Amino acid sequence: MTNQELADIFDHIADILDIQGENPFKVRAYKKAAQTLENLTTQITSVEALEKLGKLPGIGEAITKKIKEHLETGKLNYYEELKKSEYAPLVEFLKIPGVGPKHAKLIYDKLKVKTIPGLEKTAKQGKLRNLFGLGEKTEENILKGVSQVRKFKERFPLAYIYPRAQAMVEELKKNKDVKEITLAGSLKRMKETIADVDILVSSNKPSSIASSFVKLPWVVNILSKGKTKSSIQTKDGFQSDLRIVKPDQFGAAKHYFTGSKAHNIRIRSLGVQKGLKINEYGVFKGKKWIAGKTEEEVFKSIGLPFIPPEIREDWGEIEAAMDGKLPHLVELKDLKGDLHVHTDWTDGQNSIEQMAQSAIERGYEYLAICDHSPTIGITNGLDEKRLPQQIEEIKKLNKKFKNFKLLTGIEVDVRSNGDLDLPNDLLKTLDVVVASVHTKFTQPKEEMTKRIIKAIENPYVDIIAHPTGRLIGKREPYEVDMDKILDAAFSNKKIMELNAYPERLDLNDINCRKAKGKGVKVAISTDSHKDSHLDWIFFGIATARRGWLEPKDVINTLSLEKLMKFLKK
DNA sequence: GCCGTTTTCGGCCCGACTGTTTTCAGTCG
Numbered sequence: 019m020t021n022q023e024l025a026d027i028f029d030h031i032a033d034i035l036d037i038q039g040e041n042p043f044k045v046r047a048y049k050k051a052a053q054t055l056e057n058l059t060t061q062i063t064s065v066e067a068l069e070k071l072g073k074l075p076g077i078g079e080a081i082t083k084k085i086k087e088h089l090e091t092g093k094l095n096y097y098e099e100l101k102k103s104e105y106a107p108l109v110e111f112l113k114i115p116g117v118g119p120k121h122a123k124l125i126y127d128k129l130k131v132k133t134i135p136g137l138e139k140t141a142k143q144g145k146l147r148n149l150f151g152l153g154e155k156t157e158e159n160i161l162k163g164v165s166q167v168r169k170f171k172e173r174f175p176l177a178y179i180y181p182r183a184q185a186m187v188e189e190l191k192k193n194k195d196v197k198e199i200t201l202a203g204s205l206k207r208m209k210e211t212i213a214d215v216d217i218l219v220s221s222n223k224p225s226s227i228a229s230s231f232v233k234l235p236w237v238v239n240i241l242s243k244g245k246t247k248s249s250i251q252t253k254d255g256f257q258s259d260l261r262i263v264k265p266d267q268f269g270a271a272k273h274y275f276t277g278s279k280a281h282n283i284r285i286r287s288l289g290v291q292k293g294l295k296i297n298e299y300g301v302f303k304g305k306k307w308i309a310g311k312t313e314e315e316v317f318k319s320i321g322l323p324f325i326p327p328e329i330r331e332d333w334g335e336i337e338a339a340m341d342g343k344l345p346h347l348v349e350l351k352d353l354k355g356d357l358h359v360h361t362d363w364t365d366g367q368n369s370i371e372q373m374a375q376s377a378i379e380r381g382y383e384y385l386a387i388c389d390h391s392p393t394i395g396i397t398n399g400l401d402e403k404r405l406p407q408q409i410e411e412i413k414k415l416n417k418k419f420k421n422f423k424l425l426t427g428i429e430v431d432v433r434s435n436g437d438l439d440l441p442n443d444l445l446k447t448l449d450v451v452v453a454s455v456h457t458k459f460t461q462p463k464e465e466m467t468k469r470i471i472k473a474i475e476n477p478y479v480d481i482i483a484h485p486t487g488r489l490i491g492k493r494e495p496y497e498v499d500m501d502k503i504l505d506a507a508f509s510n511k512k513i514m515e516l517n518a519y520p521e522r523l524d525l526n527d528i529n530c531r532k533a534k535g536k537g538v539k540v541a542i543s544t545d546s547h548k549d550s551h552l553d554w555i556f557f558g559i560a561t562a563r564r565g566w567l568e569p570k571d572v573i574n575t576l577s578l579e580k581l582m583k584f585l586k587k
Numbered sequence: 588g589c590c591g592t593t594t595t596c597g598g599c600c601c602g603a604c605t606g607t608t609t610t611c612a613g614t615c616g
Contacts, residue, residue, distance in 0.1 A: 041588085042599095043588070043589085043598085043599055044588050044589090045588090046588085046589095046599080047588035047589055047599090048588070050588090050589080051588080051589090075589090076588090076589065076590095077589085078588065078589050078590075079588090079589090080588060080589085081588070081589085115614090115615085116605090116613090116614070116615090117614085118613060118614050118615080119613090119614095120612080120613055120614085121613075121614085150608080151606090151607075151608070151612075151613080152606090152607085153606065153607055154606095155605080155606060155607085156605090156606065156607085159605090159606090203616085214616095216616085242603095242604060242605070243604095244603065244604055244605090245603090246602095246603065246604095247602095247603055247604065247616095248604095249604095249615095259615095259616075261603090261616095274601090274602095274616095275616080277616085279600095279616075282600075282601090283599095283600055283601095284600095285600090286600045286601075287599085287600070289600090290600080291592090295600090295601085296600085296601085297600080297601055297602065298601080298602075298603095299602090
C-alpha cells in the first residue's frame with residue numbers, strides 16, 4: 019500500500035460524501051488528508067510510522083485510525099461500505115466539466131442515471147432540461163463535457179505544455195494594453211504534469227485583453243469570456259484560463275493564481291489571524307487595501323519572506339519561512355556542467371566535438387561523455403574495444419579547449435543480478451561512471467533494490483542514472499525501496515541522478531527532497547542525445563527546485579577541480 | 588473531520604462566471 023493509493027482512497031471517500039450531500043468541511047477534511055499523504059516524503063508502510071502521522075496537517079484521530087485499519091487488515095470498512103452507496107458510481111460524473119456533486123445527485127435522484135454513456139443518452143433525449151435548476155444550456159454543456167472527457171487527456175507533461183504556453187504569452191504581449199503578464203498555476207510551480215495553462219495579465223483595459231485571448235490562433239472552443247476571467251480550449255488539447263486584474267493588484271493576483279490551493283489556504287488563514295483579508299486583489303485591513311502590487315508585499319503583510327513558486331505546496335515551506343529556514347534553491351546559473359550526454363558513437367545524433375561546442379556555448383566548464391555500454395545492442399553500445407578508442411579521441415579533443423574539459427565516461431548497464439556489463443579495469447580509467455537499469459523492469463521490489471545497491475557498492479560507479487526508470491505518462495516507476503537505495507548511496511558516497519530528459523524527470527521532486535534529507539548529493543543531467551537537448555536542463559532545474567535542492571546539494575554546481583576531488587579522480 | 592497565542596465547540600479562504608430559480612445556487616480555480 020503506497021501513500022498514493024491511500025491518498026486515492028481518501029479522495030474517493032471525499033467525492034462520494036460530497037455527492038451524498040455531507041458537510042462540505044468534512045469533505046474538505048478528507049481531501050486535505052489525501053493531499054498530505056500524496057505529498058509525504060516517506061512511505062507509510064509500518065504501523066510505527068503512524069505515531070508521527072497524527073501530527074501531520076489535516077490528519078487527526080479519525081483518519082489516523084482509518085489508515086491504521088487499512089495497514090493492518092488490508093482494507094477499510096468505512097470505505098467498503100461507502101462504495102456500496104447508490105451514489106458511489108456518480109463520482110464518474112465529476113470528471114465532466116460543469117458537473118459537480120449537486121447536479122450529479124440531482125440527475126441520479128430524478129432520472130436514475132448513473133453512467134456516463136447513460137448520461138449522454140439522457141441528455142440527447144432532452145430529458146435533463148426539465149430538471150429543476152437545469153435548462154437547455156446546461157444540457158448542451160453536459161453533452162459537450164462528455165465528449166471532452168473522452169477527447170482530452172487529464173494531464174500533459176510539463177515539457178509539452180511549457181513551450182506552447184510561452185508562445186501564447188508572447189502572442190498576447192503584442193496587445194499594447196498588456197501591462198504585465200505571467201504564467202500562473204501549476205505551470206508556474208513547474209509541476210511535472212500540467213492540466214491547464216493559467217495566464218495572468220494586468221491591464222487598465224480588460225475587455226481588450228479578453229478579446230485578444232479568445233482570438234488566439236490556437237483556440238478551438240471558447241468556454242467562457244468575462245471582464246476578468248476567460249477560458250478557452252486549444253487545438254493542442256489543453257484548456258487555458260486567463261485572469262485580468264488592475265496593475266496595483268498584480269502581485270496579489272500572481273500569488274493567488276500561482277497556488278497551490280493548499281498553500282493559499284494556509285496564507286489566507288495566517289492573514290485572518292492577523293486581522294487581514296487576502297484575496298486576488300490585495301491584502302485588506304477592514305475595507306482598506308494595504309498591499310498587493312508585488313508578491314513580496316503579500317508575504318510581507320503576514321511577516322514572511324518571499325517563497326519561490328516551485329515550493330508553494332504546503333509541504334512545510336510556510337513553517338520554513340516562519341523560522342527563516344527557507345532553502346536558497348538551485349538556479350540554472352549555478353550549474354558548471356552536464357554529467358550525462360550521448361554522442362554519435364552510440365545512439366546520439368552529434369559528434370563529441372559538436373556536443374562540446376554546445377556545452378561551451380552554454381558557459382559550462384565540463385561535459386561528461388557517457389555513451390551506452392554493450393548490453394543496449396540497438397544503440398551500438400561501446401564495448402571493451404571501442405570505449406578505449408573513444409577515450410583516446412576525447413583526450414585529443416581536450417587539447418583544443420581552454421577553460422573547458424570533456425570528461426570521459428560511460429552509462430554502464432546494471433544487469434539483473436547487479437553486475438555491470440563492463441569490467442572494473444576499464445571503468446576505473448574513466449572520469450565518470452554512470453550506472454543504469456534498462457532491462458527487466460518487472461523484477462520484484464527486493465531484487466531490484468538489491469540489484470541497484472550492488473551497483474552502488476561497486477567502487478568505480480559514481481552516479482545512478484534515472485533511479486526509478488519511470489516515463490511520465492508511459493511507464494510507471496519500477497518497484498524499488500528508495501529509502502534503502504538512498505541510505506546505500508549515502509554510506510558509499512555515491513550520487514543520484516536527476517535525469518532532466520522531459521519524460522523522465524527522475525528522481526522526481528519528492529525523491530529529490532528525500533535524497534536531500536538523507537544527505538545524498540544529486541547530479542542534474544540531461545541525458546542529451548542531441549546538442550539542443552542540453553537545454554532540457556531547464557526542466558531538471560525546475561524539478562530540483564521543487565525538491566528543495568540548493569547548490570550545495572547538487573554535484574554539478576562544483577567547479578571542475580572540486581568535482582574531480584569529489585569523484586576522487 | 589480537523590483544529591486551537593481569541594476557542595475542546597464552533598468555526599473552517601475567497602471570488603468570478605454561468606445559467607436559471609428574478610436574487611441565487613452550483614461549479615471552478
